[in-house]
Amino acid sequence: MPFTTDLPPLNYIDGHWVRPASNAAIEMICPSDGHVVGQIARGNAQDIDAAVAAARRAFDGEWGRTTATERGRLLSRLGLAILAHQEELAQLEANDTGKPLKLARSDVLATARYFEYYGGGADKVHGDTIPFLDGYQVMIVREPRGVTGHIIPWNYPAQMFGRTLGAALATGNATVLKPAEEACLSIVRLTQLAAEVGFPAGAINLVTGYGEEAGAALSSHKGIDFLSFTGSPEVGTLIQKSAADNHVPCVLELGGKSPQLVFEDADLDKALPVVINAIIQNAGQTCSAGSRVLVQRSIYEKVVAALAARMNAVRVGPHEADLDCGPVISKVQHERVAGFLERARQDGIPVIGEGRLDERAARSGFFVKPTLLGPVPLDHELAYEEVFGPVLVVIPFDDENDALRIANGTEYGLIAGVWTENGARQIRVAKKLRVGQVYLNGYGAGGGIELPFGGFKRSGHGREKGFEALREYTVAKTIVMNHG
Numbered sequence: 001m002p003f004t005t006d007l008p009p010l011n012y013i014d015g016h017w018v019r020p021a022s023n024a025a026i027e028m029i030c031p032s033d034g035h036v037v038g039q040i041a042r043g044n045a046q047d048i049d050a051a052v053a054a055a056r057r058a059f060d061g062e063w064g065r066t067t068a069t070e071r072g073r074l075l076s077r078l079g080l081a082i083l084a085h086q087e088e089l090a091q092l093e094a095n096d097t098g099k100p101l102k103l104a105r106s107d108v109l110a111t112a113r114y115f116e117y118y119g120g121g122a123d124k125v126h127g128d129t130i131p132f133l134d135g136y137q138v139m140i141v142r143e144p145r146g147v148t149g150h151i152i153p154w155n156y157p158a159q160m161f162g163r164t165l166g167a168a169l170a171t172g173n174a175t176v177l178k179p180a181e182e183a184c185l186s187i188v189r190l191t192q193l194a195a196e197v198g199f200p201a202g203a204i205n206l207v208t209g210y211g212e213e214a215g216a217a218l219s220s221h222k223g224i225d226f227l228s229f230t231g232s233p234e235v236g237t238l239i240q241k242s243a244a245d246n247h248v249p250c251v252l253e254l255g256g257k258s259p260q261l262v263f264e265d266a267d268l269d270k271a272l273p274v275v276i277n278a279i280i281q282n283a284g285q286t287c288s289a290g291s292r293v294l295v296q297r298s299i300y301e302k303v304v305a306a307l308a309a310r311m312n313a314v315r316v317g318p319h320e321a322d323l324d325c326g327p328v329i330s331k332v333q334h335e336r337v338a339g340f341l342e343r344a345r346q347d348g349i350p351v352i353g354e355g356r357l358d359e360r361a362a363r364s365g366f367f368v369k370p371t372l373l374g375p376v377p378l379d380h381e382l383a384y385e386e387v388f389g390p391v392l393v394v395i396p397f398d399d400e401n402d403a404l405r406i407a408n409g410t411e412y413g414l415i416a417g418v419w420t421e422n423g424a425r426q427i428r429v430a431k432k433l434r435v436g437q438v439y440l441n442g443y444g445a446g447g448g449i450e451l452p453f454g455g456f457k458r459s460g461h462g463r464e465k466g467f468e469a470l471r472e473y474t475v476a477k478t479i480v481m482n483h484g
């Protein structure tokens with residue numbers, strides 16, 4: 001019997017589970033085989049209106065008066081509730097997204113960790129004082145933004161729930177969340193858990209539905225004080241335009257074409273498994289996937305042969321088989337990735353390694369064989385466009401300057417990995433890479449709740465995760481007291 005859930009297709013507004021104004025539902029499809037896993041509400045502008053109004057009442061009311069200590073306790077309690085439901089949430093996540101169960105389990109742990117981390121951080125957002133004129137006392141108080149709107153993608157629904165709401169709630173904002181219609185069942189369940197642990201009405205509001213309906217209504221809503229968006233650069237541009245129209249700030253996290261730089265003195269035994277994992281994890285559908293590997297020319301042949309052997313050994317199959325890689329999220333995404341691979345074939349880009357499809361992989365599933373291609377010319381789309389699938393391109397470089405030129409040579413700038421045993425070079429290169437995170441002899445696709453995360457250029461702006469997110473979700477107010 002295929003897994004199904006009876007989570008109701010309802011929105012969560014003002015502390016109640018309510019029918020969407022449209023009275024319509026959207027079916028959720030399992031990417032491993034195409035079966036219907038469950039349904040979500042098809043929310044629209046009317047539901048968003050109600051959710052924003054509820055958030056405003058909460059911010060001006062009970063939630064706004066909740067102390068930092070109590071907010072921290074609520075977040076910590078939610079972290080514990082998530083841990084207590086880890087297996088249930090992981091099953092939901094794996095069936096909804098197609099990701100291997102072991103990845104879904106670790107995603108749920110990371111979700112809990114967001115609430116533990118920000119639960120501990122809630123009462124540690126301190127203000128400041130500034131020396132000023134004689135007879136004056138100046139205080140800088142960090143205040144919440146107010147009502148915050150959150151639009152997130154389908155690649156890590158549970159984790160994204162923690163990432164986008166953790167810091168916002170810790171700092172006292174009242175939130176309205178619009179997750180992606182492709183996968184968000186774990187978010188419905190997480191919202192139920194948040195209600196059970198006692199978040200007051202209106203602190204968290206959930207409206208599911210399509211981006212053009214519920215998403216656009218949220219991002220353009222005049223009652224929103226701050227927007228957080230993760231997704232494609234194209235929609236990110238629309239979000240920023242809406243934010244500009246309403247004169248509100250936004251944080252945008254828009255993906256990347258993240259490079260791993262492998263120098264001739266690298267420890268290849270350490271580097272190569274990480275290089276492969278950074279592109280097959282979540283079937284390459286990670287904003288910080290390591291999708292380009294830049295290899296110094298003197299070791300190019302050796303590295304390519306070793307990477308090819310590793311790629312050929314990658315096994316792809318349904319989530320329940322718990323292999324190295326699952327399917328991509330949807331038919332649309334499958335066609336998009338297949339389109340990149342077909343154009344590369346027509347352009348004569350050599351395929352140098354390819355994962356194996358497991359016999360349990362249903363024909364109705366959205367499977368893509370992880371693929372290693374190279375050498376890829378710098379002017380080919382595969383060298384600069386985000387594929388968002390398990391496609392790794394190899395590009396040779398001559399020396400450090402050449403490596404930096406290629407690494408910084410796309411419109412993106414999210415994260416990078418640098419593999420070299422030369423300590424001086426590690427720091428030199430790290431400082432010159434125009435990205436938000438640099439890993440030296442390691443790589444963390446999507447990892448590290450404690451680590452500030454965000455991009456440059458087309459990868460977006462603003463920072464999430466770590467204490468930086470607590471700053472994003474607060475704003476400085478200057479209070480000048482004349483006591484002379």
Ligand code: NDP
Binds near residue numbers: 151235254388
């Ligand atoms: P989108 O940017 O379309 O989706 C991200 C979120 O934005 C979803 O919740 C979506 O809703 C919502 N949205 C869509 N249109 C609007 C709109 N007009 N106004 C407000 N919100 C909107 O990404 P896709 O899912 O279409 O994926 C396309 C490509 O984007 C991928 O192939 C990948 O390259 C990139 N991407 C990058 C991600 C990252 O983490 N950096 C994550 C996801 C995608 P809904 O989906 O429900 O319609």
